[in-house]
Amino acid sequence: MKDGLESIKSRLDFLTNEQNALFLSPFFIELIQGIKNSLGSIKNYTQISRGKFSDREFGEYYYRAVTGDIEKMEMVLNSLINYIKLHTPIRKMNTVHNIIEEVLNKYQVKLEEKGIKLLKRFEKDLSETIVPDEQLRYVLGSVLQYAIVLTPPCWNIALSTKSLLLEKEAGEAEGLFKRDGKYIEISVFFAVHQRRSEPASGTATIQKEEASDILLRFVKEVVLRNQGTMKIGADEKRTKTFISLRFPVERRNVVYYQSLN
Numbered sequence: 001m002k003d004g005l006e007s008i009k010s011r012l013d014f015l016t017n018e019q020n021a022l023f024l025s026p027f028f029i030e031l032i033q034g035i036k037n038s039l040g041s042i043k044n045y046t047q048i049s050r051g052k053f054s055d056r057e058f059g060e061y062y063y064r065a066v067t068g069d070i071e072k073m074e075m076v077l078n079s080l081i082n083y084i085k086l087h088t089p090i091r092k093m094n095t096v097h098n099i100i101e102e103v104l105n106k107y108q109v110k111l112e113e114k115g116i117k118l119l120k121r122f123e124k125d126l127s128e129t130i131v132p133d134e135q136l137r138y139v140l141g142s143v144l145q146y147a148i149v150l151t152p153p154c155w156n157i158a159l160s161t162k163s164l165l166l167e168k169e170a171g172e173a174e175g176l177f178k179r180d181g182k183y184i185e186i187s188v189f190f191a192v193h194q195r196r197s198e199p200a201s202g203t204a205t206i207q208k209e210e211a212s213d214i215l216l217r218f219v220k221e222v223v224l225r226n227q228g229t230m231k232i233g234a235d236e237k238r239t240k241t242f243i244s245l246r247f248p249v250e251r252r253n254v255v256y257y258q259s260l261n
Contacts, residue, residue, distance in 0.1 A: 029084060032077050039077075043070045082260045089255035095133060096140075096161060096186065097122055103141045107148055116151055119158040126161050128250040129184055131226045136247075140186065142219045143243055147190040150241070158189040164246065182249040189242045192234075216243075223247075 046066045053059030104111070104118065111118070129136065147157050164183040216232070223230040228247040234240060 029081055032081055036074060036077050039070050039074060043067055046070075078261050085258040085260060089257060092128055092254040092256055094126070095128055096126055096136070096184065099133070099137050099140050100144070100159065100161075100186075103137070103144050106141070107145065110148055114148070114151065115154040116148065117156045119156055121158070121160040123162045127163060127182070127184055128254055129247040130250045131228065131247050135222055135226060139219050139222055139245065142215055143188055143245065146215060147188050147241075147243070150192050151190045152192075155191045158187075160187045160189075161185065163249070166246075180249075180251070182251075183246045184249060186245040186247075187242060189240065191240050192238070 043066070046063055050059045050063040053062065131139070144157075151157055162185050164185050166181045166183055220230045223245060226247060228245060230246075231244040233242050233244075
């Protein structure tokens with residue numbers, strides 16, 4: 001066991017060398033997890049067989065010795081996994097699309113009940129935005145929920161994302177994240193039940209739309225707080241609506257680390 005521990009420790013320098021960073025990967029962590037599973041099986045087998053020895057005292061000694069060594073090895077392997085995670089930063093990417101898919105999965109049952117078809121046109125390798133994940137999740141979740149509630153049964157909701165290069169408007173302040181004019185745009189297109197200027201066929205519809213409009217006011221506040229813009233428009237007959245969200249691009253390379261055991 002001592003030789004085994006020293007062998008693992010002697011390889012730490014090799015694993016932390018940048019030239020050998022290929023080994024600091026989820027595949028290597030999976031390998032360690034496999035070893036831990038095997039050790040767990042050996043430990044269970046040892047516990048089962050402890051009463052099989054004719055010399056019960058020796059059986060107890062054998063059990064304590066083997067399980068003690070296994071626990072030490074598991075401790076080293078857990079520490080090694082955490083060590084690897086701390087030295088393996090993961091680039092943050094595809095956040096907007098991941099959050100959109102997360103929200104759509106949340107409302108999958110409602111979409112199926114209403115027979116709503118989703119049309120997606122996402123830009124490949126869309127840049128990250130400066131908006132914190134939880135606030136972005138709130139904005140996208142609220143806008144998509146708004147679209148799902150107001151879209152009539154068996155209609156479509158279209159989603160698109162793209163990069164933009166905006167010119168500075170006259171009199172606009174030179175902000176930290178607006179100097180290069182790089183933004184991402186998230187657009188949602190959907191139909192509505194009726195023109196809001198028409199007399200409603202029922203009070204419930206009016207209340208539903210008014211409540212939804214209040215939700216969008218909250219969303220816009222979060223968008224503006226994050227130096228973004230939110231635009232809501234409709235066609236001439238006011239039967240189709242679009243919501244456009246624009247956020248500044250994150251210019252830094254953002255990384256994160258896996259959670260430790």
